[in-house]
């Protein structure tokens with residue numbers, strides 16, 4: 431049975447800065463995910479805080495928001511079969527040191543903060559995150 435979904439992906443400042451956009455887009459498209467919308471933006475710290483609201487009680491929240499607003503990012507809507515789960519598999523573990531070979535975070539991640547990409551963790555959050563950037 432077909433289960434086409436949409437999910438949100440962000441190429442974070444560390445990867446935009448190193449011109450990794452086309453490498454990362456290639457990884458998604460070669461894995462069967464389609465890019466249905468994409469834009470390069472530079473968000474404020476307030477916008478980053480709002481986006482990462484679920485993490486506001488975490489000790490790393492302030493650094494996380496400073497980081498996401500530190501430079502341009504690329505936000506994308508990915509579409510395909512089981513896109514939420516597939517995107518998370520392609521990204522690899524949050525901490526690049528723990529990420530499986532061939533995943534984006536293993537290939538390009540620098541640290542748990544500068545881990546090159548963000549991806550929605552559930553279909554529900556994917557809908558909210560897409561709305562946040564594209565509506």
Ligand code: CMP
Nearest residue numbers: 485490494524542543544545547548549
């Ligand atoms: P991301 O998928 O964008 O979601 C929240 C981010 O917080 C995560 O990727 C990491 O880059 C960052 N982060 C920093 N420290 C931690 C931590 N200890 N555990 C989880 N995420 C962390």
